[in-house]
Each structure stands twice: as C-alpha cells, then as structure tokens.
Amino acid sequence: MTADKTTEKTKLNEEQEILLDLTNNMKLNHIHTTMQLLYSLPSQILNKTAHIQNIINQQYKTEYEKTTIDFIIDFISHDPIFQSYFPLQLEIPVLI
Secondary structure, three states, X not given: OOHHHHHHHHHHHHHHXXXXXXXXXXXXXXXXXXXXXXXXXXXXXXXXXXXXXXXXXXXXXXXXXXXXXXXXXXXHHOOHHHHHHOOOOOOHHHOO
C-alpha cells in the first residue's frame, strides 16, 4: 500500500469517527433534516437556528437544545467534506 492510499484510508477513518461523534449528539436523519432546513429557509429569518430547533423538535418529538443545533450547523457548514454528506434533497415545505 502506498503512502497516498494509507493517508486516504486514515483520513476516511477520521471522517467516519467524526461522523459517529456527531451522531452521539443527534441522530443522522435529524442532522440531515437540520441541514436541509438551513439550506431551504430564507436567510432573512431572524433567529434561524431557533426556528430550525423548533421544527426539528416538533417533527421528531425531541428536545434538542439550541447549542446542539448550533454546533451541528457550525461544524458541517465549515467543512466541505461534511457538507457533501448532506446535500439539499428534502422537500422542506412539508415540514414548515
């Protein structure tokens, strides 16, 4: 195995570990819906993450705190690799 392939495999494992750590905070489908709402809701909405928090908690009957939503959004939004895991796909008007 070459150094490039070893580095790539190690990086993939690191990405998987980070994704698993994220799922300790929030279920994967909830993360996906959170990101879909972030992409779909108008940027002019004041307190956008609070609205996302309310929609997620109502939709999934959860009690996520705003800090959890903020953390997930901030982490994924600033990493192109993780952004690619959550592309815009969901029909959001059904939720809002």
